[in-house]
Amino acid sequence: MNEPNATPHTQPTHATPPTATGKNQRLMSLDVLRGLTVMLMIFVNNGAGDDIFPMLKHAKWNGMTLADLVFPFFLFIMGVASYLSLKKYQFEWSAPLVRKIVKRTVLLFAIGLGLNWFHMLCAGNPFDLAHLRVMGVMQRIGLCYGFTSFAVLIFATVARASGTKRAMTGGLSALIAIIIIYHAFMLLAYGGFNYDASTNFLAQFDQTILGSDHLYHKSPVDPEGLSSTLAAACNTLIGFLMASLAFGKRRPDPARVALRVFGDGGGLLLVLATLLCGFISLNKRVWSPTYILMTCALAALLQAALIALIDVYPMARKWMVAKGLGKLTLIFGTNPLFLYVGSEMVAIVLSAIGVSDAYYNLLHSAIPSAAWASVAYSLTFVALMTLMGYPLWKRRIFIKL
Numbered sequence: 001m002n003e004p005n006a007t008p009h010t011q012p013t014h015a016t017p018p019t020a021t022g023k024n025q026r027l028m029s030l031d032v033l034r035g036l037t038v039m040l041m042i043f044v045n046n047g048a049g050d051d052i053f054p055m056l057k058h059a060k061w062n063g064m065t066l067a068d069l070v071f072p073f074f075l076f077i078m079g080v081a082s083y084l085s086l087k088k089y090q091f092e093w094s095a096p097l098v099r100k101i102v103k104r105t106v107l108l109f110a111i112g113l114g115l116n117w118f119h120m121l122c123a124g125n126p127f128d129l130a131h132l133r134v135m136g137v138m139q140r141i142g143l144c145y146g147f148t149s150f151a152v153l154i155f156a157t158v159a160r161a162s163g164t165k166r167a168m169t170g171g172l173s174a175l176i177a178i179i180i181i182y183h184a185f186m187l188l189a190y191g192g193f194n195y196d197a198s199t200n201f202l203a204q205f206d207q208t209i210l211g212s213d214h215l216y217h218k219s220p221v222d223p224e225g226l227s228s229t230l231a232a233a234c235n236t237l238i239g240f241l242m243a244s245l246a247f248g249k250r251r252p253d254p255a256r257v258a259l260r261v262f263g264d265g266g267g268l269l270l271v272l273a274t275l276l277c278g279f280i281s282l283n284k285r286v287w288s289p290t291y292i293l294m295t296c297a298l299a300a301l302l303q304a305a306l307i308a309l310i311d312v313y314p315m316a317r318k319w320m321v322a323k324g325l326g327k328l329t330l331i332f333g334t335n336p337l338f339l340y341v342g343s344e345m346v347a348i349v350l351s352a353i354g355v356s357d358a359y360y361n362l363l364h365s366a367i368p369s370a371a372w373a374s375v376a377y378s379l380t381f382v383a384l385m386t387l388m389g390y391p392l393w394k395r396r397i398f399i400k401l
């Protein structure tokens with residue numbers, strides 16, 4: 001993410017589209033990947049009916065589908081953009097920077113909590129706070145952002161004190177390894193893969209800390225629970241680490257350097273994840289170590305492909321930006337959280353007043369296949385969010401925290 005954005009504070013800017021030239025090392029492909037990810041998040045979150053293509057639904061337990069890629073991709077991209085944001089402050093502690101990080105973390109968490117309450121409001125029980133779900137997607141985004149930002153500042157301070165520039169990247173690498181190894185040990189040793197909330201230690205942890213009535217109950221483990229949030233932060237940390245290797249030094253051709261870093265890094269993570277899959281299952285619900293490595297690998301490889309298509313080869317970049325898909329992804333990529341939160345609120349309202357079911361039934365009457373009718377419904381929802389985001393993108397209005 002460019003800086004997590006999703007609040008009423010708006011600021012028009014007439015800056016030209018980001019490129020990898022001149023003093024600005026920002027790559028347009030970063031916004032394209034972020035936009036593509038948000039589009040897919042909205043698409044898979046808004047399937048309708050009971051018959052949905054399996055790849056567009058989250059895996060029930062072990063395994064991974066297309067739907068399972070979008071959230072970890074977003075966390076990875078947030079890590080990349082956090083590097084570009086914190087670099088402006090030279091990774092040094094300051095009162096304005098600390099306030100900025102704390103403010104964003106708290107606001108992201110509060111927005112997610114507000115969404116959970118808004119769902120209760122539209123369901124007719126706004127005062128049933130005893131059953132308000134505490135965690136969620138926005139809450140996890142906020143915690144991962146805050147944890148990564150403060151971890152970076154700590155290791156950057158150590159690097160300056162030791163006079164070793166690599167201490168920051170080395171410290172972050174060690175932190176990622178420690179979290180992944182610890183998470184793997186806890187999952188394997190204490191029933192983290194048990195499909196039973198009464199014996200799964202992640203479920204037991206969340207019930208103890210947050211209370212059973214404040215958790216998601218459609219799976220044994222709250223998929224955005226507090227217990228697996230530290231593991232999810234690894235996606236953000238890995239994104240930050242790759243960005244530091246790609247953009248840490250000013251080079252005459254940053255796009256080609258970034259292409260090598262994301263391509264090589266993604267390839268190495270893919271090999272490691274594949275090897276470990278024989279011992280540890282891919283599982284989004286518990287955010288397993290193989291899931292961390294596999295999703296970061298695929299996100300890095302996709303980022304590398306987009307860098308090649310958009311930032312390295314001018315003809316491909318011109319085609320991508322000029323065509324509808326390139327513009328569409330930039331619409332979502334420049335106001336990602338605003339459009340995601342907007343889609344959630346619209347979905348809640350439409351469901352509460354019965355429009356969702358009525359519209360899906362109308363589509364299904366014209367499209368015999370229930371699964372394809374669901375796809376048409378999801379596409380309509382993406383189109384609706386495009387109409388919301390297009391005027392903002394056209395006027396270069398980016399809604400930020």
